[in-house]
Structure formats: structure tokens, C-alpha cells
Amino acid sequence: MNHPNSRAQVAYFSMEIGLNPLMPTYAGGLGVLAGDTIHSAADLGVPMVGVTLLHRRGYFYQRLDRTGSQSEEPVAWAIPDYAEPLEPRVFVEIEGRAVQVRAWRHLVTGMSGHTIPVYLLDTDLPDNSPWDRTITDSLYGGDAHYRLCQEMVLGFGGFALLRALGQDHIYRYHLNEGHAALLVLALIEAETRGEPGNGEVPPEVIEKVREHCVFTTHTPVPAGHDQFPADLAHRVLGTRRCDLVQACQHQGALNMTLLALRGSRFINGVAMRHGEVSHSLYPGYPIHSITNGVHAVAWASPAFQHLYDRHLPDWRYDHLSLRYAISIPGTEIWAAHREAKLALVDVVNRETNAGFDRDVFTIGFARRATAYKRGMLVFRDAERLQRLGKQVGPIQFVFAGKAHPQDQDGKDVIRRIHAMRGQLSVAYLANYDMTLARLLCAGVDVWLNTPLPPMEASGTSGMKAAMNGVPSLSVLDGWWVEGHIEGVTGWSIGEKIDACAPPSEDLEACHAAALYDKLEQQVLPCFYHDRDRFIDIMKHTIAINGAFFNTQRMVGQYLRNAYRLVDQTANGA
Secondary structure (H helix, E strand, O other): OOOOOOOOOEEEEEOOOOOOOOOOOOOOHHHHHHHHHHHHHHHHOOOEEEEEEOOOOEOOEEEEOOOOOEEEEOOOOOHHHOOEEOOOOEEEEEOOEEEEEEEEEEEEEOOOOOEEEEEEEEOOOOOOOOOHHHOOOEOOOOOHHHHHHHHHHHHHHHHHHHHHOOOOOOOEEEEEOHHHOHHHHHHHHHHHOOOOHHHOOOHHHHHHHHOOEEEEOOOOOHHHOOEEOHHHHHHHHOHHHHHHHHHHOOOOOEEHHHHHHHOOOEEEEOOHHHHHHHHHHOOOOOEEEOOOOEOHHHHOOHHHHHHHHHHOOOOOOOHHHHHHHHHOOHHHHHHHHHHHHHHHHHHHHHHHOOOOOOOOEEEEEEOOOOHHHOOOHHHOOHHHHHHHHHHOOOEEEEEEOOOOOOOHHHHHHHHHHHHHHHOOEEEEEOOOOHHHHHHHHHHOOEEEEOOOOOOOOOOOHHHHHHOOOOOEEEEOOOOHHHHOOEOOOEEEEOOOOOOOOOOOOOHHHHHHHHHHHHHHHHHHHHHHHOHHHHHHHHHHHHHHHHHHOEHHHHHHHHHHHHHOHHHHHHOOO
């Protein structure tokens, strides 16, 4: 086992990282992806450290009342049970005052014994003012001012703490989304020793910084990228740092994506389609594609882990060996699925009193509750769904997902789904987290995803389902464009739409009709009347999608294409 303080070559910066279901340091897919990335990097022995914020109050704990109305509570967790406080203190200048920052260390150990330390930054220190002590409390909480202060701590504080901890020989800094873009300014300051330079940055300094930075963008629409008004940026960063910003990006507001683009040598989207969309948004930058994955061992249910252990003994170390799942007897695939489904149905009935039947075809839909995810699409024609249930076979739906506290449209989606319980067999599980996701992704019969194209950057929930043989029924967007083979790994909803085409007004009706047709003509008949073929689809889902859409493959691509650690070793750096 390597020592956790050994020198790292890659520093992975992310506003959220899902490290443990009991650590509320993540909100959703971005954070879970970050955690899966670090776990796979530990499995592969990558010399990496992670940097994020502590989030003492978490994202939030979700409660749903009888009408499906969401309320939020802070998350209470015992930080010392999961991380140890470190001694070094650094200071970040915010609004002209020195804010003290320390780190807590959480260790992620891979299957080979390799350990990756993750440093969780914390401003809750006695020497800070009462407000400054709360900067690292809430994930995605507060207003733009609070968010910018958090991103100051992540970028400037994270860089300073790495140096204070002796991690001063980083070869690549990986910015996971634009939240970490101020790291670029911290690197420029280190190169210029903080000297103002009349508001100019020599081109060779920017090029030197770029050589060390990798940027992964996750957002396919301009409105989703962090931008801060110029006056707020001047207030929080100060004039000297704002001059550095203007030297690195376009004039005007502080655009974190543009700053990260300008400051990185390698830029990538998180699916092939997303790379195309990102390039159309920022045509002046070479944007590559590294499709997301999930940590196979983390997302395979206990039943499927035992199944793979019996038939594919190397799968934990070599996820590509999941391709041999095609040879596993169908009776054993179905028995493992049955075990996972029983576990889910028991939880649904205990938590919601929905009266789910273990033999009824079950559709899962779980993700952040927001308008473009179109959680209500499947209920556009409830009467047709009722007819399908009577004529072809019954259907039950299980939903989960949090709406951002300020997203009223997202909260309304939850209420409307909740209200469907009077017409159809529907359950909405509260407080969606990693633990619940593991039950859902393994226990449903089909995974549903209906985003408005091209707004799905990647989406990883369907990949988690694939690790358990659960096929997808999804709109052709994000990762599903790559993972979809009709009738082999699942089913599509509608046709593929040009990534740059404006959304059509009748797309909602077209997708709903296509969804009902696919259920009526293919999915339900296959499940109820051709079980052997359904199991064969489950096998192909594992063998094709499970074997490819995992973070072991993804981290390998980052090592070769983005980090290029092999090149660095060969050059003796």
C-alpha cells in the first residue's frame, strides 16, 4: 500500500464528490461520477489526489408530504467518522479579507491496496468571521455571491492546501466542471509570484499553465454554465485577479467555462454527442469526448456481484471481462434479477404503501427533478397507459429524485408525478441518494430516461442499471446514442435528433407516442410473453454496455488521452 502522503501526479478538483453514501458531499450525477472516478483510479493505482469541499450541511435531506410537496432540511453527519482533520492552514483572500481554510482527509483504497487521499476543504474555523465559517457548509446553496466564494475556496484554497501538504509536484490538474476554474488563476499567480504585471499575463505563462490543466465540461446548454456579474467578480476576487480573468477570457462577466477552456490543454465532453454539442457552443476550442462510466463493483447489486464472482472471476479487476456475461445461464441471470427486484419492492411498499406486486413489470425513473428531464412525459396519456395495463400487461412505476430548493418547476414535477397515484400504480421514493440508487438501478425491469434533446450531457443512471442487466428505454441523447442497439441492449424512444437542431414544438407529443408504441408493441410483450428473449436482452446489456460504460475504461482513456502520464514518465519528468 502506498502512503497517503506520497506525491501525486494528478489532482482532481470537483465541487462535489460522492465518496460514501453516508457522506453528503454530493448532490447527484456529477458528484457520483467524481466518486466513481476516484475509486477506479485507486483500483488502477493512479497517483492521484482529490480536492473538494466539506459540505457540513450537505446538499439537503428531502422530505415529501402527502401531496408530494418537497421540503428541505440540513443533513447531519459525523464528519470525524469518515475523515481526519489535517494541521496545515492556508488563507484565501475573499473580498479583501483573509479567510482561513483547512482540510479533512478521506482515504479511498483500491482493490490493489493503492490509496488516494481526498481533501475536503473547510472554513468552519474559530479565526474566521461567522459568515466565512459557513462558506463550505452547503452544496449549491445560497446565492451567486455564496457560490463564487465557494469556488474561490475550491480553486485558490485547494491549490494552496496541496502545496502546504507537500503535494507540489502535480503534473496534471483535472477541473471537473467549471466550478474549479479559479484554479487556473491560482496557477497563474504561482507562475508570476502574484505580481500584477499591469493587468497582463505573458502568453508563455498562460501556455505553461495550460499544459498542466485538463477540463471536463458536463453542461450542454449555455445557461447551465456558471457565470458571475462583473461587479460581483470585482467585489469577491479583487481588481488584480479580475485583471487576470480578463487576460484569460472574453470581456464582461466572469464565465467559469470560458476561463477553464482558455486555461486547459485538453478539454472533453462526457459523451460523443456531448462533445459535438460542446464544440458547437465553443467552436474556437478543440473539444474531445471521453464518455462517462460507472464503478462496476459499486453499482452491481449483491446478487449480481455473487453471480459474476461465480462465472467471471476476474471481473472486479477487469471490467471488460463482463463481456463474457453472454455465456451465463439465463436462469441464473433471472434469479439474480429476481433477488434484486424483491429487495426494491419490499422497500417501495414499506416506504410508500404502494402495494407493488413482485411479478408486475416495473419501470424505474430516478434523477434530478427538473423540467428538461421530463419526468411527466410517460404520463402524457394516462388513459392509454391504463389500456396498456389491461390489454398487454400491468405496469408499475417507481420514481425518485430531488428538486433544487429554488427550482419551483422541478418541485411541481414531483407533485404532478405524486398525483398520478390515483390513476396508476406509481411510487415516489423520498431522499434519493446512492443507497437508494443502488436498489432502484438493480431492482426495476427497465430503466426509463426521457430528457429533452440535446440537454442530456451523458447520464449515468442507465449505465448503473446495465451493470445489473436492466435494459434502457430511453430518448437517443447523451450516452444512450452510443449504448443503444435496438432490441439488443434496450429500446429507443423516437429518432436521433441533430445535436444542433432547435427543439421542435411537437417533440413532446412525438416522444410520448413513440414511448407508448414501444411499450405496447415490443417491451411489454417481450417481458410477459417471451421471457427467454427478455433475459437475452439483459445478457447483452451486461456484455455490451456493462463491459464498456464503466469508469475503469473511462479512467484509462483519461490516462492515455488527457493526463498522458506515460509520456511524462518516458520524458523523465
